Amino acid sequence: MDVTLHIQRQVEGRKWYQDYTVPVTTGMTVLEALIYVKEHLDPTLSFTCSCRSSICGACAVRVNGNAELSCEVLVETLTQRYQTERLTIRPLGNFKVIRDLVVDWDPKAARIKKIKPALDPKPEFTPETGCKQTPEEFNRYKKYAGCILCGSCVSECNKNTLNQKDFLDPFAFVKAEQLTADTREKDPKERLKAVLDAGLWRCFNCQECTAKCPKHLDPAGAIEKLKEATFKYGLADNVGAKHAKAIYDDISESGMLDESKLNIRSEGLFLSALRAPMALRLMNVGKMNPMDSHPVNPEIKTIQAIVKTAEKEG
Amino acid sequence: MAREFSRRSFIKGMTAAGVVLAVGGCMSWDGKNIPEKVKTGDVTYDVLIIGSGGAGMRAALAAMENKDLKVAVMTKLMPTRSASTMAQGGMNGVTGVTDPADSVESHVFDTVKGADYLCDQDAVEYFAERAGKNIFEMDYMGYPYNRQADGSFHQRKMGGSSHARAAYFEDRAGHAMVHTLYEQCLAHDVDFISDCQMLEISMSGEKNDQLNGVIALDMRSGNLIGIAAKTIIIATGGYGRVYWVRTSNPYSSTGDGIVAGMKIGIPFKDPEMVQFHPTGLSVNGVLLSESSRAEGALLINKNGERFMSKYAPQKMELATRDIVARAIATEIEQGRGLGEGIHAGVYLDFTKIPKERIQERLGQVADLSKRFAGVDITEKPVMIAPTCHYSMGGLEMADFHTGASRVPGVFVAGECSCVSIHGANRLGANSLSEVLVFGHTAGDGASSYAKNHPYVGDQKKLMADCSKWADSFDEVTTRPHMGNRTVPEIRDDMVNTMWFKCGVFREGKQLEEARRELAKLRQDYDKCYVGDSTRVYNTAYEQYIELGNLLQISQAIVEGAIARKESRGAHTRRDFPKRDDVNFMKHTLISPEGDHYKIEYKDVVVTKYPPKERKY
Numbered sequence: 001m002d003v004t005l006h007i008q009r010q011v012e013g014r015k016w017y018q019d020y021t022v023p024v025t026t027g028m029t030v031l032e033a034l035i036y037v038k039e040h041l042d043p044t045l046s047f048t049c050s051c052r053s054s055i056c057g058a059c060a061v062r063v064n065g066n067a068e069l070s071c072e073v074l075v076e077t078l079t080q081r082y083q084t085e086r087l088t089i090r091p092l093g094n095f096k097v098i099r100d101l102v103v104d105w106d107p108k109a110a111r112i113k114k115i116k117p118a119l120d121p122k123p124e125f126t127p128e129t130g131c132k133q134t135p136e137e138f139n140r141y142k143k144y145a146g147c148i149l150c151g152s153c154v155s156e157c158n159k160n161t162l163n164q165k166d167f168l169d170p171f172a173f174v175k176a177e178q179l180t181a182d183t184r185e186k187d188p189k190e191r192l193k194a195v196l197d198a199g200l201w202r203c204f205n206c207q208e209c210t211a212k213c214p215k216h217l218d219p220a221g222a223i224e225k226l227k228e229a230t231f232k233y234g235l236a237d238n239v240g241a242k243h244a245k246a247i248y249d250d251i252s253e254s255g256m257l258d259e260s261k262l263n264i265r266s267e268g269l270f271l272s273a274l275r276a277p278m279a280l281r282l283m284n285v286g287k288m289n290p291m292d293s294h295p296v297n298p299e300i301k302t303i304q305a306i307v308k309t310a311e312k313e314g
Numbered sequence: 315m316a317r318e319f320s321r322r323s324f325i326k327g328m329t330a331a332g333v334v335l336a337v338g339g340c341m342s343w344d345g346k347n348i349p350e351k352v353k354t355g356d357v358t359y360d361v362l363i364i365g366s367g368g369a370g371m372r373a374a375l376a377a378m379e380n381k382d383l384k385v386a387v388m389t390k391l392m393p394t395r396s397a398s399t400m401a402q403g404g405m406n407g408v409t410g411v412t413d414p415a416d417s418v419e420s421h422v423f424d425t426v427k428g429a430d431y432l433c434d435q436d437a438v439e440y441f442a443e444r445a446g447k448n449i450f451e452m453d454y455m456g457y458p459y460n461r462q463a464d465g466s467f468h469q470r471k472m473g474g475s476s477h478a479r480a481a482y483f484e485d486r487a488g489h490a491m492v493h494t495l496y497e498q499c500l501a502h503d504v505d506f507i508s509d510c511q512m513l514e515i516s517m518s519g520e521k522n523d524q525l526n527g528v529i530a531l532d533m534r535s536g537n538l539i540g541i542a543a544k545t546i547i548i549a550t551g552g553y554g555r556v557y558w559v560r561t562s563n564p565y566s567s568t569g570d571g572i573v574a575g576m577k578i579g580i581p582f583k584d585p586e587m588v589q590f591h592p593t594g595l596s597v598n599g600v601l602l603s604e605s606s607r608a609e610g611a612l613l614i615n616k617n618g619e620r621f622m623s624k625y626a627p628q629k630m631e632l633a634t635r636d637i638v639a640r641a642i643a644t645e646i647e648q649g650r651g652l653g654e655g656i657h658a659g660v661y662l663d664f665t666k667i668p669k670e671r672i673q674e675r676l677g678q679v680a681d682l683s684k685r686f687a688g689v690d691i692t693e694k695p696v697m698i699a700p701t702c703h704y705s706m707g708g709l710e711m712a713d714f715h716t717g718a719s720r721v722p723g724v725f726v727a728g729e730c731s732c733v734s735i736h737g738a739n740r741l742g743a744n745s746l747s748e749v750l751v752f753g754h755t756a757g758d759g760a761s762s763y764a765k766n767h768p769y770v771g772d773q774k775k776l777m778a779d780c781s782k783w784a785d786s787f788d789e790v791t792t793r794p795h796m797g798n799r800t801v802p803e804i805r806d807d808m809v810n811t812m813w814f815k816c817g818v819f820r821e822g823k824q825l826e827e828a829r830r831e832l833a834k835l836r837q838d839y840d841k842c843y844v845g846d847s848t849r850v851y852n853t854a855y856e857q858y859i860e861l862g863n864l865l866q867i868s869q870a871i872v873e874g875a876i877a878r879k880e881s882r883g884a885h886t887r888r889d890f891p892k893r894d895d896v897n898f899m900k901h902t903l904i905s906p907e908g909d910h911y912k913i914e915y916k917d918v919v920v921t922k923y924p925p926k927e928r929k930y
Contacts, residue, residue: 011850012848012849012850026688027597027598027687029686038853038854040802043801043845043854046851046853046854047853048395048853049565050395050565050566051399052564052565052598052600055486055489056394057395058391058392072685098345098534098851099851100851104347105392106346106347109500109506113500118455118497118498118500119455119497121456125453126454127455128447129450130449130450131454133461134463135462138458138459141458142458145490146484147493148394175497184453184456
């Protein structure tokens, strides 16, 4: 089967798309197809790769708009998934492109430093005697230790696409959750403060990172776990946490959101006052009436039972 | 001091000294892959580490303990893309945690026996005494060890070890190690110089023994940079890619540091010692774990015979790596394999193993077979063949207490070095411990050398070397295609030569042919077609550089293999099937001399264990 790779090229300021036809054989990965192009059709095509067994993270690219680890995914899988013999290959999103499919990782390293990315062990542990933790405690964070820094999670992250300056890459949150959940750590609170400052509550919850992670680490889930931890460590004095708390209170008390008060309880009276024009517009079109008393959902008993069960499941 | 050097601005005809003054800082350069001080030429590093795998990063952390020193790690990719990341099993070290009966003595003996006695026993003792300490230390750094009931890390028993002494994270022990070290490096603000391909180590002085620094190609800008350094640590990894698709190693394992080291007078020690793992996928060399055979997978030839009965009737598939690899290679050679050429193989059959057990214990093996070979191992056998797994040989480490080579200021660590503790065959889980122990040692060694010695290099020479490479870049990348062979064509020929004439089995006549073929390929290489003359991230040129290194490594392997007229460990000569302790209890030392290679020998150090027959 011949497959056309429609590849985004970018060399020294010039940008264009170029088509290459590759004879696809059984088990041919996207990376092997790229190597075929470089060796047989065009030596100028540039990309990075190293281990070709999905552990080093060097070769992630975007195929038809979705991040893929190119050494892992077969061309055939994608032609079947997209029902086409023409695949569009571009560099990862939310990265600066250096050339063709090669992206710049250095700003990412600088960003990951913000979350204090190394373990600071408790005082009872020493380099000579190591540390202790139970197998159960290990199990709590081991999944997150599987991150390979391939960048797939950030490629389609909508929050990062909107603004990278007040948020981090999902993999940084994965690392933060790994270390926060690690019982060897002396002071998870210090790290959580840093994570809050780095934009924890600004996640859009769009789940793109979780959908794209080739290691199935669920970065969006890690972000949620970090949010939970901020409550546990008494770091809930911020808009995001208060917003979550207000929703929780409404639902557990009345089973319905009281949207006219939600904003005041999240941002406080002063900041909410700045939103008065929007409130007036909402009132004008009948979307909000401050005079209404907040109704109670007739199914409130069931809703409270659900909340309780969810809390128990943790 | 360090300076960037732009090819485009190189004005031919000027004197070398004039050029240095003329080109400082004139290229646009917005990448952050190189510290600002390197671009402006304001730094002479005390310790410059080449390579960012386990050894390189461990060395950096050790050297950084002296806060007054300027330390940097240079890498051709980014720090977490190394071969160390791929290690699966664990890191050996005697801790007494899981098995209180284990002892340093036992670790030493297992290593010496595994090495088929070609290791220096004093170095092995040094290694085994420290390996356990490094396991505790990694725990403190945050290594995510699998735990046992008492809260300590758990250790498991690997092939060739007589006790459970390998600490690990799942089946990704190397990945966890590299990321833990990377986190520590970030926390300690280690300077990384990433996306830089080392081209040469620059030396000066009458005896050419004064270190100027390192010449590298900054992939981002295409600039040639000269980085001045008082000491360097070469930690660039192994050379499995001489066998290209028939290796489990990453694309980056091209022996760059070994070739650069050879050129400044560090001998390549025991290059012929290359370990072959029996079960790599035929299609691409990717490793199917040792646990396949442990769980009961059978080896079957074309005629449906379980052929291990001829080679190891007692242990069958569970015989050691080298025995199984040789058995498979023999079957293929004698026409009982399947497939053609470099992708020929035999069957590894899992169908007798219950499906549930495959799912539970061989998930990764099933996954790799399905993905790369399109085979569901619960239904059908998958084709495998031996695959090059590890380079025991490497740059000679002259003093294992410091990691120093014989060239002043130049240190070596990790797979690119030869201490030697692995001798003719490495044991599973000894490689990760090696990079920790000797990365640490070399980091300490280099930092104490840097503290006590002034910079003796010649920066004019450093820049002259830089401009020489700038010229070469222009000449190489603009060669016409017409009449010249391409980099991949030459590489494929090299691989065919190496795999079929200097692979699992070796023989005098074939090795002589390999020698001639490689010499011819070197000539082809000298005028080969690269096909890309742009400056920014020119991977075609990088692959050209890597191929040049692989060819020189191949020649050294062949020279070592021709001269070692015996069979020992991973080195199997059909014409000399026996181990010869009378003539070959010694290390091969290879150095380039003009067009050919000079061979010297050095006796193996024996302390407690005189050579005995190696039986498992």
